[in-house]
Amino acid sequence: MLYHLLYPLHEYFKALNVFRYITFRSIMAIMTGFFLVIWLGPAFIRALQRHQIGQVVRDDGPASHYSKRGVPTMGGLLILFAVAVSTLLWADLTNLFPWLLLGITLWYGCIGAYDDYRKIKKRNSKGLSARGKLLFQVAGATAVGLVLFFHPGFDGQLSVPFFKGLRPDLGAAYVLFAVLVIVGASNAVNLTDGLDGLATGPTVVSSSVYLVFSYLAGHAVLSAYLQIPFVQGAGELAIFCGALAGSSLGFLWYNAFPAQMFMGDVGSLAIGGALGAVAIIIKQEILLAIVGGIFVMEALSVILQVGYFKMTGGRRIFLMAPFHHHFEKKGWVEPKVVVRFWIVSVILGLTALATLKLR
Numbered sequence: 509m510l511y512h513l514l515y516p517l518h519e520y521f522k523a524l525n526v527f528r529y530i531t532f533r534s535i536m537a538i539m540t541g542f543f544l545v546i547w548l549g550p551a552f553i554r555a556l557q558r559h560q561i562g563q564v565v566r567d568d569g570p571a572s573h574y575s576k577r578g579v580p581t582m583g584g585l586l587i588l589f590a591v592a593v594s595t596l597l598w599a600d601l602t603n604l605f606p607w608l609l610l611g612i613t614l615w616y617g618c619i620g621a622y623d624d625y626r627k628i629k630k631r632n633s634k635g636l637s638a639r640g641k642l643l644f645q646v647a648g649a650t651a652v653g654l655v656l657f658f659h660p661g662f663d664g665q666l667s668v669p670f671f672k673g674l675r676p677d678l679g680a681a682y683v684l685f686a687v688l689v690i691v692g693a694s695n696a697v698n699l700t701d702g703l704d705g706l707a708t709g710p711t712v713v714s715s716s717v718y719l720v721f722s723y724l725a726g727h728a729v730l731s732a733y734l735q736i737p738f739v740q741g742a743g744e745l746a747i748f749c750g751a752l753a754g755s756s757l758g759f760l761w762y763n764a765f766p767a768q769m770f771m772g773d774v775g776s777l778a779i780g781g782a783l784g785a786v787a788i789i790i791k792q793e794i795l796l797a798i799v800g801g802i803f804v805m806e807a808l809s810v811i812l813q814v815g816y817f818k819m820t821g822g823r824r825i826f827l828m829a830p831f832h833h834h835f836e837k838k839g840w841v842e843p844k845v846v847v848r849f850w851i852v853s854v855i856l857g858l859t860a861l862a863t864l865k866l867r
Protein backbone atom coordinates (compact mmCIF):
# COMPACT_ATOMS: atom_id res chain seq x y z
CA MET A 509 0.00 0.00 0.00
CA LEU A 510 2.82 2.37 0.92
CA TYR A 511 4.40 1.46 -2.39
CA HIS A 512 1.31 2.65 -4.25
CA LEU A 513 0.86 5.74 -2.08
CA LEU A 514 4.42 6.96 -1.88
CA TYR A 515 6.28 5.80 -4.98
CA PRO A 516 4.28 8.03 -7.38
CA LEU A 517 5.36 11.04 -5.33
CA HIS A 518 9.01 10.43 -6.27
CA GLU A 519 8.59 13.00 -9.04
CA TYR A 520 8.28 15.68 -6.34
CA PHE A 521 10.47 14.11 -3.64
CA LYS A 522 13.42 12.28 -5.16
CA ALA A 523 14.02 10.33 -1.92
CA LEU A 524 10.75 8.42 -2.41
CA ASN A 525 12.29 6.67 -5.38
CA VAL A 526 13.61 4.17 -2.85
CA PHE A 527 10.10 2.61 -2.65
CA ARG A 528 10.68 1.19 -6.11
CA TYR A 529 13.33 -1.19 -4.87
CA ILE A 530 12.40 -4.70 -3.77
CA THR A 531 15.51 -4.83 -1.59
CA PHE A 532 14.39 -1.76 0.40
CA ARG A 533 10.80 -2.94 0.69
CA SER A 534 11.90 -6.45 1.78
CA ILE A 535 14.00 -4.98 4.59
CA MET A 536 11.09 -2.76 5.62
CA ALA A 537 8.78 -5.82 5.56
CA ILE A 538 11.17 -7.66 7.91
CA MET A 539 11.27 -4.69 10.29
CA THR A 540 7.52 -4.11 10.20
CA GLY A 541 6.72 -7.77 10.91
CA PHE A 542 9.34 -7.97 13.66
CA PHE A 543 8.35 -4.79 15.53
CA LEU A 544 4.60 -5.44 15.18
CA VAL A 545 4.96 -8.82 16.91
CA ILE A 546 7.36 -7.46 19.55
CA TRP A 547 5.04 -4.53 20.26
CA LEU A 548 1.74 -6.44 20.32
CA GLY A 549 3.17 -9.60 21.93
CA PRO A 550 2.62 -8.82 25.64
CA ALA A 551 -0.98 -7.58 25.15
CA PHE A 552 -1.68 -10.58 22.91
CA ILE A 553 -0.37 -13.03 25.53
CA ARG A 554 -2.54 -11.36 28.18
CA ALA A 555 -5.57 -11.62 25.88
CA LEU A 556 -4.90 -15.35 25.31
CA GLN A 557 -4.65 -15.85 29.07
CA ARG A 558 -7.85 -13.89 29.67
CA HIS A 559 -9.73 -16.05 27.16
CA GLN A 560 -8.10 -19.19 28.57
CA ILE A 561 -6.53 -20.16 25.26
CA GLY A 562 -4.01 -22.46 26.96
CA GLN A 563 -2.16 -25.52 25.66
CA VAL A 564 -3.63 -28.97 26.29
CA VAL A 565 -0.67 -31.34 26.85
CA ARG A 566 -0.87 -35.09 26.24
CA ASP A 567 -0.10 -37.46 29.09
CA ASP A 568 1.99 -39.88 27.01
CA GLY A 569 4.80 -37.45 26.19
CA PRO A 570 8.08 -36.60 27.91
CA ALA A 571 7.46 -35.63 31.56
CA SER A 572 9.29 -32.32 31.03
CA HIS A 573 6.27 -31.20 28.97
CA TYR A 574 3.68 -31.49 31.74
CA SER A 575 4.68 -28.07 33.08
CA LYS A 576 3.70 -26.59 29.70
CA ARG A 577 0.01 -27.17 30.41
CA GLY A 578 -1.88 -23.91 30.04
CA VAL A 579 0.89 -21.99 28.23
CA PRO A 580 -0.98 -19.55 25.94
CA THR A 581 -1.30 -20.99 22.47
CA MET A 582 -2.59 -19.85 19.05
CA GLY A 583 0.19 -17.23 18.95
CA GLY A 584 0.21 -17.98 15.23
CA LEU A 585 -2.69 -15.54 14.97
CA LEU A 586 -0.27 -12.75 15.82
CA ILE A 587 2.28 -14.01 13.27
CA LEU A 588 -0.39 -14.13 10.56
CA PHE A 589 -1.65 -10.65 11.44
CA ALA A 590 1.88 -9.22 11.24
CA VAL A 591 2.66 -11.05 7.98
CA ALA A 592 -0.55 -9.78 6.40
CA VAL A 593 -0.11 -6.15 7.52
CA SER A 594 3.54 -6.07 6.54
CA THR A 595 2.93 -7.64 3.11
CA LEU A 596 0.00 -5.35 2.39
CA LEU A 597 2.06 -2.31 3.37
CA TRP A 598 5.17 -3.06 1.33
CA ALA A 599 4.24 -5.30 -1.63
CA ASP A 600 3.09 -4.23 -5.08
CA LEU A 601 -0.57 -5.16 -4.78
CA THR A 602 -1.14 -5.23 -8.54
CA ASN A 603 1.00 -8.39 -8.55
CA LEU A 604 -0.90 -11.70 -8.21
CA PHE A 605 1.73 -13.57 -6.20
CA PRO A 606 1.54 -11.77 -2.84
CA TRP A 607 -2.25 -12.23 -2.91
CA LEU A 608 -1.90 -15.91 -3.75
CA LEU A 609 0.55 -16.36 -0.88
CA LEU A 610 -1.60 -14.44 1.59
CA GLY A 611 -4.62 -16.44 0.43
CA ILE A 612 -3.10 -19.88 1.00
CA THR A 613 -1.43 -18.80 4.26
CA LEU A 614 -4.67 -17.47 5.72
CA TRP A 615 -6.64 -20.48 4.49
CA TYR A 616 -4.24 -22.87 6.24
CA GLY A 617 -4.34 -20.56 9.24
CA CYS A 618 -8.14 -20.95 9.37
CA ILE A 619 -7.83 -24.76 9.26
CA GLY A 620 -5.32 -24.64 12.12
CA ALA A 621 -7.34 -22.09 14.12
CA TYR A 622 -10.47 -24.20 13.92
CA ASP A 623 -8.48 -27.25 15.02
CA ASP A 624 -6.81 -25.39 17.92
CA TYR A 625 -10.05 -23.86 19.09
CA ARG A 626 -11.87 -27.18 19.18
CA LYS A 627 -9.04 -28.86 21.07
CA ILE A 628 -9.00 -26.07 23.66
CA LYS A 629 -12.66 -25.27 24.07
CA LYS A 630 -14.34 -28.61 23.56
CA ARG A 631 -13.11 -30.89 26.31
CA ASN A 632 -11.80 -34.28 25.12
CA SER A 633 -11.97 -33.15 21.50
CA LYS A 634 -8.93 -34.05 19.39
CA GLY A 635 -9.76 -31.17 17.05
CA LEU A 636 -10.44 -31.66 13.36
CA SER A 637 -10.16 -35.26 12.20
CA ALA A 638 -6.91 -36.01 10.31
CA ARG A 639 -8.98 -36.69 7.21
CA GLY A 640 -10.93 -33.44 7.51
CA LYS A 641 -7.74 -31.45 7.97
CA LEU A 642 -6.14 -33.11 4.96
CA LEU A 643 -9.20 -32.48 2.80
CA PHE A 644 -9.15 -28.73 3.48
CA GLN A 645 -5.39 -28.59 2.99
CA VAL A 646 -5.62 -30.40 -0.34
CA ALA A 647 -8.44 -28.08 -1.47
CA GLY A 648 -6.34 -24.96 -0.75
CA ALA A 649 -3.21 -26.36 -2.37
CA THR A 650 -5.17 -27.49 -5.45
CA ALA A 651 -6.50 -23.95 -5.84
CA VAL A 652 -2.92 -22.60 -5.82
CA GLY A 653 -1.80 -25.30 -8.29
CA LEU A 654 -4.66 -24.48 -10.66
CA VAL A 655 -4.11 -20.71 -10.49
CA LEU A 656 -0.48 -21.28 -11.47
CA PHE A 657 -1.45 -23.76 -14.17
CA PHE A 658 -3.75 -21.22 -15.85
CA HIS A 659 -1.38 -18.32 -15.24
CA PRO A 660 0.34 -17.06 -18.43
CA GLY A 661 3.84 -18.49 -18.66
CA PHE A 662 3.03 -21.66 -16.66
CA ASP A 663 6.12 -23.85 -16.43
CA GLY A 664 5.66 -27.48 -15.40
CA GLN A 665 9.39 -28.17 -15.23
CA LEU A 666 11.15 -28.90 -11.96
CA SER A 667 14.49 -27.41 -10.91
CA VAL A 668 16.94 -29.91 -9.49
CA PRO A 669 19.55 -28.40 -7.14
CA PHE A 670 23.16 -29.05 -8.23
CA PHE A 671 21.93 -30.22 -11.68
CA LYS A 672 20.88 -27.07 -13.46
CA GLY A 673 20.59 -28.76 -16.86
CA LEU A 674 18.13 -31.32 -15.50
CA ARG A 675 14.56 -29.99 -15.71
CA PRO A 676 12.02 -32.85 -15.82
CA ASP A 677 8.70 -31.62 -17.23
CA LEU A 678 5.64 -32.76 -15.29
CA GLY A 679 3.13 -30.98 -17.54
CA ALA A 680 -0.34 -30.86 -16.00
CA ALA A 681 0.78 -33.31 -13.26
CA TYR A 682 2.64 -30.31 -11.84
CA VAL A 683 -0.63 -29.37 -10.13
CA LEU A 684 -0.56 -32.66 -8.19
CA PHE A 685 3.09 -32.11 -7.37
CA ALA A 686 2.25 -28.63 -6.06
CA VAL A 687 -0.40 -30.14 -3.79
CA LEU A 688 2.11 -32.67 -2.47
CA VAL A 689 4.72 -30.01 -1.70
CA ILE A 690 2.33 -27.52 -0.06
CA VAL A 691 0.44 -30.08 2.04
CA GLY A 692 3.66 -31.94 2.90
CA ALA A 693 5.43 -28.76 4.01
CA SER A 694 2.46 -27.68 6.12
CA ASN A 695 2.31 -30.98 7.99
CA ALA A 696 6.08 -31.19 8.36
CA VAL A 697 6.24 -27.79 10.10
CA ASN A 698 3.31 -28.85 12.28
CA LEU A 699 5.16 -31.99 13.41
CA THR A 700 8.33 -30.00 14.09
CA ASP A 701 6.53 -27.54 16.38
CA GLY A 702 6.97 -29.56 19.56
CA LEU A 703 9.69 -27.73 21.53
CA ASP A 704 10.13 -24.04 22.42
CA GLY A 705 11.40 -22.23 19.34
CA LEU A 706 12.01 -25.45 17.42
CA ALA A 707 9.81 -24.63 14.43
CA THR A 708 10.22 -20.86 14.71
CA GLY A 709 14.02 -20.82 14.26
CA PRO A 710 14.08 -22.85 11.01
CA THR A 711 11.12 -20.77 9.78
CA VAL A 712 13.25 -17.63 10.08
CA VAL A 713 16.10 -19.36 8.23
CA SER A 714 13.90 -20.86 5.50
CA SER A 715 11.96 -17.67 4.80
CA SER A 716 15.20 -15.66 4.68
CA VAL A 717 16.72 -18.07 2.16
CA TYR A 718 13.54 -17.97 0.05
CA LEU A 719 13.62 -14.17 0.26
CA VAL A 720 16.96 -14.28 -1.58
CA PHE A 721 15.73 -16.87 -4.09
CA SER A 722 12.49 -14.95 -4.76
CA TYR A 723 14.44 -11.77 -5.44
CA LEU A 724 16.76 -13.61 -7.84
CA ALA A 725 13.94 -15.55 -9.56
CA GLY A 726 12.15 -12.28 -10.33
CA HIS A 727 15.29 -10.60 -11.71
CA ALA A 728 15.74 -11.32 -15.44
CA VAL A 729 19.49 -10.64 -15.52
CA LEU A 730 20.49 -12.32 -12.25
CA SER A 731 18.35 -15.40 -12.83
CA ALA A 732 19.90 -15.84 -16.28
CA TYR A 733 23.39 -15.37 -14.84
CA LEU A 734 22.76 -17.90 -12.05
CA GLN A 735 20.86 -20.25 -14.38
CA ILE A 736 17.76 -20.45 -12.24
CA PRO A 737 14.22 -20.20 -13.69
CA PHE A 738 13.05 -16.63 -14.27
CA VAL A 739 9.53 -16.09 -12.94
CA GLN A 740 8.06 -12.74 -13.97
CA GLY A 741 6.84 -10.86 -10.89
CA ALA A 742 8.28 -13.33 -8.35
CA GLY A 743 10.44 -10.57 -6.85
CA GLU A 744 7.41 -9.34 -4.91
CA LEU A 745 7.46 -12.62 -2.99
CA ALA A 746 10.69 -11.41 -1.38
CA ILE A 747 8.47 -8.96 0.48
CA PHE A 748 6.17 -11.73 1.69
CA CYS A 749 9.20 -13.82 2.74
CA GLY A 750 10.64 -10.80 4.55
CA ALA A 751 7.33 -10.29 6.37
CA LEU A 752 7.33 -13.96 7.40
CA ALA A 753 10.98 -13.90 8.48
CA GLY A 754 10.54 -10.71 10.53
CA SER A 755 7.27 -11.76 12.15
CA SER A 756 8.69 -15.18 13.05
CA LEU A 757 11.81 -13.59 14.49
CA GLY A 758 9.59 -11.35 16.62
CA PHE A 759 7.57 -14.39 17.67
CA LEU A 760 10.77 -16.20 18.65
CA TRP A 761 11.28 -13.47 21.26
CA TYR A 762 8.28 -14.87 23.13
CA ASN A 763 8.51 -18.48 21.96
CA ALA A 764 12.14 -18.96 23.10
CA PHE A 765 12.65 -21.30 26.06
CA PRO A 766 10.80 -21.08 28.43
CA ALA A 767 8.05 -20.14 25.96
CA GLN A 768 5.51 -17.48 26.91
CA MET A 769 3.31 -18.68 24.05
CA PHE A 770 3.10 -21.39 21.39
CA MET A 771 2.05 -20.73 17.82
CA GLY A 772 -0.56 -23.52 17.67
CA ASP A 773 -1.72 -25.22 14.48
CA VAL A 774 -2.93 -21.82 13.27
CA GLY A 775 0.74 -20.86 13.01
CA SER A 776 2.45 -24.11 12.07
CA LEU A 777 0.04 -25.22 9.33
CA ALA A 778 0.02 -21.72 7.82
CA ILE A 779 3.79 -21.25 7.89
CA GLY A 780 4.41 -24.66 6.30
CA GLY A 781 1.80 -24.00 3.62
CA ALA A 782 3.36 -20.61 2.89
CA LEU A 783 6.88 -22.01 2.52
CA GLY A 784 5.60 -24.79 0.24
CA ALA A 785 3.71 -22.29 -1.92
CA VAL A 786 6.71 -19.93 -2.23
CA ALA A 787 8.87 -22.88 -3.29
CA ILE A 788 6.32 -23.82 -5.95
CA ILE A 789 5.77 -20.32 -7.32
CA ILE A 790 9.45 -19.45 -7.70
CA LYS A 791 10.21 -22.92 -9.07
CA GLN A 792 12.63 -23.95 -6.35
CA GLU A 793 10.48 -26.84 -5.20
CA ILE A 794 13.06 -29.55 -4.56
CA LEU A 795 15.31 -27.01 -2.86
CA LEU A 796 12.72 -26.90 -0.06
CA ALA A 797 13.96 -30.31 1.07
CA ILE A 798 17.35 -28.68 1.74
CA VAL A 799 16.19 -25.27 3.01
CA GLY A 800 13.59 -26.90 5.27
CA GLY A 801 15.69 -29.99 5.94
CA ILE A 802 14.78 -29.91 9.64
CA PHE A 803 11.08 -30.10 8.78
CA VAL A 804 11.74 -32.94 6.32
CA MET A 805 13.79 -34.87 8.85
CA GLU A 806 11.08 -34.53 11.50
CA ALA A 807 8.36 -35.69 9.10
CA LEU A 808 10.52 -38.60 7.89
CA SER A 809 11.15 -39.69 11.48
CA VAL A 810 7.39 -39.93 12.01
CA ILE A 811 6.79 -41.82 8.75
CA LEU A 812 9.59 -44.30 9.53
CA GLN A 813 8.61 -44.71 13.18
CA VAL A 814 4.90 -45.22 12.51
CA GLY A 815 5.60 -47.55 9.53
CA TYR A 816 8.09 -49.66 11.50
CA PHE A 817 5.83 -49.63 14.56
CA LYS A 818 2.93 -51.05 12.55
CA MET A 819 5.04 -53.55 10.59
CA THR A 820 6.70 -55.02 13.65
CA GLY A 821 3.70 -54.88 15.96
CA GLY A 822 5.10 -52.27 18.34
CA ARG A 823 8.87 -51.97 17.87
CA ARG A 824 10.48 -48.55 17.41
CA ILE A 825 13.42 -47.04 15.49
CA PHE A 826 13.61 -43.90 17.65
CA LEU A 827 12.92 -43.66 21.35
CA MET A 828 9.99 -41.45 20.32
CA ALA A 829 8.90 -39.64 17.17
CA PRO A 830 8.99 -36.86 15.98
CA PHE A 831 12.78 -36.88 16.12
CA HIS A 832 13.13 -34.09 18.73
CA HIS A 833 11.46 -36.33 21.34
CA HIS A 834 14.17 -38.94 20.71
CA PHE A 835 16.85 -36.54 21.99
CA GLU A 836 14.70 -35.47 24.93
CA LYS A 837 14.32 -39.11 25.90
CA LYS A 838 18.11 -39.48 25.64
CA GLY A 839 18.40 -36.83 28.33
CA TRP A 840 19.31 -33.70 26.32
CA VAL A 841 17.70 -30.63 27.88
CA GLU A 842 15.19 -28.83 25.69
CA PRO A 843 17.26 -25.74 24.78
CA LYS A 844 20.16 -27.96 23.73
CA VAL A 845 17.99 -29.92 21.31
CA VAL A 846 16.49 -26.70 19.94
CA VAL A 847 19.74 -24.77 19.48
CA ARG A 848 21.41 -27.77 17.83
CA PHE A 849 18.48 -28.09 15.42
CA TRP A 850 18.84 -24.36 14.66
CA ILE A 851 22.54 -24.87 13.93
CA VAL A 852 21.70 -27.63 11.46
CA SER A 853 19.04 -25.38 9.93
CA VAL A 854 21.52 -22.54 9.36
CA ILE A 855 24.00 -24.92 7.73
CA LEU A 856 21.22 -26.28 5.49
CA GLY A 857 20.22 -22.71 4.57
CA LEU A 858 23.80 -21.94 3.57
CA THR A 859 23.94 -25.17 1.57
CA ALA A 860 20.80 -24.08 -0.28
CA LEU A 861 22.42 -20.72 -1.09
CA ALA A 862 25.52 -22.55 -2.30
CA THR A 863 23.41 -24.35 -4.93
CA LEU A 864 23.22 -21.00 -6.72
CA LYS A 865 26.84 -21.34 -7.70
CA LEU A 866 27.31 -25.13 -7.67
CA ARG A 867 25.99 -26.96 -10.70
Ligand code: 57M
Nearest residue numbers: 565568569573581701702703704705770771772773828829
Ligand atom coordinates in the same frame (compact mmCIF):
# COMPACT_ATOMS: atom_id res chain seq x y z
C1 57M B 1 1.46 -31.73 16.88
N1 57M B 1 2.06 -30.78 18.82
C2 57M B 1 2.80 -30.73 19.94
C3 57M B 1 1.39 -26.33 20.18
C4 57M B 1 2.07 -26.15 18.89
C5 57M B 1 1.57 -39.23 14.09
C6 57M B 1 2.15 -38.58 15.30
C7 57M B 1 3.60 -38.81 15.41
C8 57M B 1 1.72 -37.09 15.31
C9 57M B 1 2.34 -36.26 16.41
C10 57M B 1 1.58 -35.00 16.46
O1 57M B 1 0.44 -34.96 16.84
N2 57M B 1 2.25 -33.92 16.03
C11 57M B 1 1.70 -32.63 15.72
C12 57M B 1 2.60 -31.52 17.73
C13 57M B 1 2.23 -29.78 21.02
O2 57M B 1 2.27 -28.42 20.58
C14 57M B 1 1.09 -27.82 20.14
O3 57M B 1 0.83 -28.10 18.79
C15 57M B 1 1.20 -26.97 18.00
C16 57M B 1 1.82 -27.37 16.72
N3 57M B 1 0.97 -28.19 15.99
O4 57M B 1 2.16 -24.81 18.52
O5 57M B 1 0.22 -25.61 20.23
C17 57M B 1 3.15 -29.87 22.23
O6 57M B 1 4.47 -29.56 21.84
C18 57M B 1 5.13 -28.83 22.88
N4 57M B 1 5.56 -27.51 22.36
C19 57M B 1 6.56 -26.86 23.04
N5 57M B 1 6.96 -25.63 22.59
C20 57M B 1 6.42 -25.03 21.49
O7 57M B 1 6.84 -23.91 21.11
O8 57M B 1 7.05 -27.36 24.02
C21 57M B 1 5.00 -26.95 21.25
C22 57M B 1 5.41 -25.72 20.80
C23 57M B 1 2.82 -28.89 23.33
C24 57M B 1 4.14 -28.72 24.03
O9 57M B 1 4.34 -29.79 24.90
O10 57M B 1 1.82 -29.44 24.14
C25 57M B 1 2.86 -32.18 20.47
O11 57M B 1 3.97 -32.72 20.46
O12 57M B 1 1.79 -32.67 20.84
N6 57M B 1 2.33 -36.97 17.62
C26 57M B 1 3.27 -36.83 18.49
O13 57M B 1 4.09 -35.95 18.36
C27 57M B 1 3.35 -37.84 19.57
N7 57M B 1 4.24 -38.91 19.13
C28 57M B 1 3.94 -40.22 19.19
O14 57M B 1 2.89 -40.61 19.63
N8 57M B 1 4.94 -41.06 18.71
C29 57M B 1 4.86 -42.49 18.74
C30 57M B 1 4.68 -43.03 17.29
C31 57M B 1 4.69 -44.53 17.27
C32 57M B 1 3.45 -42.44 16.67
C33 57M B 1 6.20 -43.01 19.23
O15 57M B 1 7.24 -42.55 18.78
O16 57M B 1 6.19 -43.87 20.12
C34 57M B 1 3.94 -37.23 20.82
N9 57M B 1 3.37 -35.98 21.17
C35 57M B 1 3.28 -35.62 22.47
N10 57M B 1 3.55 -36.42 23.39
N11 57M B 1 2.85 -34.41 22.83
C36 57M B 1 3.83 -38.22 21.90
C37 57M B 1 4.04 -37.68 23.19
